[in-house]
Amino acid sequence: MQQTRPDLSGEIRFSVPLVLVIPLGAVVVIAALTWSFSRILLSLPAGAATTVAILTAANILGACTFLALRPGLPRATVFEVVLVALYPVIIGLVMVQAGFGVTEEAGASEGGGEQSVPAGPATDSIVAEGTEFNADEIELAAKKPTDFEIENRDAVIHNLLIYQTEADAADPNNSLFKSPDIAAGATDSFPIKPLKKGDYYFVCAYHANMNGTVKVG
Numbered sequence: 001m002q003q004t005r006p007d008l009s010g011e012i013r014f015s016v017p018l019v020l021v022i023p024l025g026a027v028v029v030i031a032a033l034t035w036s037f038s039r040i041l042l043s044l045p046a047g048a049a050t051t052v053a054i055l056t057a058a059n060i061l062g063a064c065t066f067l068a069l070r071p072g073l074p075r076a077t078v079f080e081v082v083l084v085a086l087y088p089v090i091i092g093l094v095m096v097q098a099g100f101g102v103t104e105e106a107g108a109s110e111g112g113g114e115q116s117v118p119a120g121p122a123t124d125s126i127v128a129e130g131t132e133f134n135a136d137e138i139e140l141a142a143k144k145p146t147d148f149e150i151e152n153r154d155a156v157i158h159n160l161l162i163y164q165t166e167a168d169a170a171d172p173n174n175s176l177f178k179s180p181d182i183a184a185g186a187t188d189s190f191p192i193k194p195l196k197k198g199d200y201y202f203v204c205a206y207h208a209n210m211n212g213t214v215k216v217g
């Protein structure tokens, strides 16, 4: 009887701050986990991010099922199960550290940009987004002007220059055609002067990676 009393008061003293500490602590831990996991997923290539996310979700579900079915597990085993459930996160972290992630730097992600390029060539308009054109081929009719539109969805200026060859682009004076500058967020149209039948090279004067082929026929 006497031994239960100090235990009881100890419980009461503890339970007062815990009422606040447990939910607040849980919120902080969950927020930190969510944020760091989202950073991992964002820095992974799209395919790998989905796989890591699905594996993590499946593993956590599996681990929770395992724990729920065996409530009497010793602490060491619970820790092991949690560790196994977090393996995809650890693998994701390793992948990020090993440089599998795509760089978030605009213009440096030529690989990522290719995914946004549609199969068809541009004929009368092109979209600039993420320092990429949404087409790597422009098709024009020979010997007549084309009304062409650039939609600039970026926060930086873009334009369109046409050269006979890629080598010619080393000197802007070689350009056969130069569009006006398209301001950030602006959409502008302009006539492209008539060109003879053949293949040409187009590029944004501000971003050498925004380039492609003009096919005039």
Ligand SMILES: [Cu+2]
Residues within 6 Å of the ligand: 131, 157, 158, 159, 204, 205, 206, 207, 210
């Ligand atoms: Cu540009």
